[in-house]
Amino acid sequence: MKSHRIRIVQVFRVEREIVIDINAPDAQAAIDMQSENDAPAFDDSRWRSSWTLENEEVEEVEEVDAARVRGS
Numbered sequence: 001m002k003s004h005r006i007r008i009v010q011v012f013r014v015e016r017e018i019v020i021d022i023n024a025p026d027a028q029a030a031i032d033m034q035s036e037n038d039a040p041a042f043d044d045s046r047w048r049s050s051w052t053l054e055n056e057e058v059e060e061v062e063e064v065d066a067a068r069v070r071g072s
Helices: 027-035 063-071
Strands: 006-017 048-060
Touching: none
Parallel strands: none
Antiparallel strands: 006 048
């Protein structure tokens, strides 16, 4: 037996959800206010993420590819 280099590529779908409180006269006004502003910071601990693996590919790494990866 001998060693073989392989590449694994995974493609995920990520859904993120956060629940926040906005002071407004009604729900539609709160939605409109948030739509005009940025979402909370990406690293806000209230975000909940769900990862779903959509695709995975496994392939042999050609020597030319391996040399290019090492040279990068």
